[in-house]
Every structure is written in structure tokens, then in C-alpha cells.
Amino acid sequence: MIEEIQGPDLPVTIALEYLDTTISEASAEKALNRKELKHVSRSVLEALRNLHDDGYVHADLKPDNVYVNMQVGDNRFSEVKLGDMGSKAEEDRENLPLHVLMRQLYWFGPFPDKTVEIADEEITKTLAALKRNNLPAQQGMFKTIPETELSKKDNEFVRRIMKMDWRDRPSAGDLLEDEWWEDE
Known part of the structure; x- marks a missing residue:
């Protein structure tokens, strides 16, 4: 702005x-x-x-x-x-809107079982229903990209970022300190 x-x-x-x-x-x-x-x-x-x-x-x-x-x-x-x-x-990551959770499901793959630790009852029921109905998800799409399209080092960096549970992801500050930047 x-x-x-x-x-x-x-x-x-x-x-x-x-x-x-x-x-x-x-x-x-x-x-x-x-x-x-x-x-x-x-x-x-x-x-x-x-x-x-x-x-x-x-x-x-x-x-x-x-x-x-x-x-x-x-x-x-x-x-x-x-x-x-x-x-x-x-x-307020414990109360993200449902549309955000739906986008996460699509791009990151199925929610890990430990999601219930932070989700309220309504979201937990919704996630269980999505899992039962096999809502399409990319299922960790970065694992399948060949090295001809994305180098192994780049793929590993992206996969560190793309963990489904935000508690398992490095912060933006941590990523700025990652060894991935060393060969710039």
C-alpha cells in the first residue's frame, strides 16, 4: 500500500x-x-x-x-x-477458516491424524468426513517430480516448506537461514 x-x-x-x-x-x-x-x-x-x-x-x-x-x-x-x-x-492457526483447510488438503495431501490436537469439534468432524469420502488431494505431489524438472536439493527444500501441519514447518525466518541458499 x-x-x-x-x-x-x-x-x-x-x-x-x-x-x-x-x-x-x-x-x-x-x-x-x-x-x-x-x-x-x-x-x-x-x-x-x-x-x-x-x-x-x-x-x-x-x-x-x-x-x-x-x-x-x-x-x-x-x-x-x-x-x-x-x-x-x-x-490464530487453531481457528483457520474451512476454505483455508480445504486448500491445504488439496495441495499438501491428507491431514495427519495429529490434526485433532488443534482442531475444534466441528473441524475435526469435517476433516473426518473429507477423509472418509476421499476428497481429491495431491498426496504429497512434490515427492513424484523427477530431477529433470526439479533438482534433488530444490525438491528437498520445497518439501520442508510443504508439510501439512504448520507445526512441522520451518518458519519463514528459519527458511531464510536454510543451507539451500548457500550456492547462490
């Missing part, structure tokens, strides 16, 4: 910075090289660390919500910013 403009009339007007495109659109045009991938990853993790430090989580992190400005060179992205904060939630 560049500036919040408040006048005597409602609603409040918010002026947002313009960025050229999203990572989703840029990667559809041309796959990211490793240097670009690390640049984008570092920028997103720094933004997440800042959100977490302020007590928020971004509940809709995806390539369509990562905005970039373009430049010429071996790294096409001069700026990387995290957007669409409409799904940002105060850090």
Missing part, C-alpha cells in the same frame, strides 16, 4: 503500487531460471517473515498473489512483492 486516503466521505480509498505482472503470468511466458527462483523465494519469505513478526499469516499464498516488476537480464525481476492481503488472517 502506498497511501491510505481518508476524507470526510466513506469508503476509505487505498492507493496501491502498480507492478508489471505476477509470477504466475511471468512463469507461463517463460520458466524461471534458478537465479530467478531464489530471488523470488527470498523476497516472498522476507515478506512472510514480516507478516509473521506482526502476528499475521497470509492465507492465500500462490503465484497469482506474487507481483513483480520486470527488467532485462539474467534475472527478469527487479522487484518482487507479496499481494492480495484480503486473505490475511490474524495468527
Whole structure:
């Protein structure tokens, strides 16, 4: 956000910075090289660390919500910013909305049994019903990506991030200190 403009009339007007495109659109045009991938990853993790430090989580992190400005060179992205904060939630992970849990199920695979430790009764019943009805999930999709598409080191880094239970995932700050960055 560049500036919040408040006048005597409602609603409040918010002026947002313009960025050229999203990572989703840029990667559809041309796959990211490793240097670009690390640049984008570092920028997103720094933004997440800042959100977490302020007590928020971004509940809709995806390539369509990562905005970039373009430049010429071996790294096409001069700026990387995290957007669409409409799904940002105060850090109350025990009470995430059902739509967030549904997205997690789809991308991360089935919920581990220990989820019942933090879920309320309604969510526990919903998760049990989803499990019984075999709602489609990717089932840990990163385990099956061949090394020709994603190096073993990159795959291991992504799999550390993509653990279903947030309590098992490293924080954004921890990921910024990960050995994965050493060969930059």
C-alpha cells in the first residue's frame, strides 16, 4: 500500500503500487531460471517473515498473489512483492477458516491424524468426513517430480516448506537461514 486516503466521505480509498505482472503470468511466458527462483523465494519469505513478526499469516499464498516488476537480464525481476492481503488472517492457526483447510488438503495431501490436537469439534468432524469420502488431494505431489524438472536439493527444500501441519514447518525466518541458499 502506498497511501491510505481518508476524507470526510466513506469508503476509505487505498492507493496501491502498480507492478508489471505476477509470477504466475511471468512463469507461463517463460520458466524461471534458478537465479530467478531464489530471488523470488527470498523476497516472498522476507515478506512472510514480516507478516509473521506482526502476528499475521497470509492465507492465500500462490503465484497469482506474487507481483513483480520486470527488467532485462539474467534475472527478469527487479522487484518482487507479496499481494492480495484480503486473505490475511490474524495468527490464530487453531481457528483457520474451512476454505483455508480445504486448500491445504488439496495441495499438501491428507491431514495427519495429529490434526485433532488443534482442531475444534466441528473441524475435526469435517476433516473426518473429507477423509472418509476421499476428497481429491495431491498426496504429497512434490515427492513424484523427477530431477529433470526439479533438482534433488530444490525438491528437498520445497518439501520442508510443504508439510501439512504448520507445526512441522520451518518458519519463514528459519527458511531464510536454510543451507539451500548457500550456492547462490
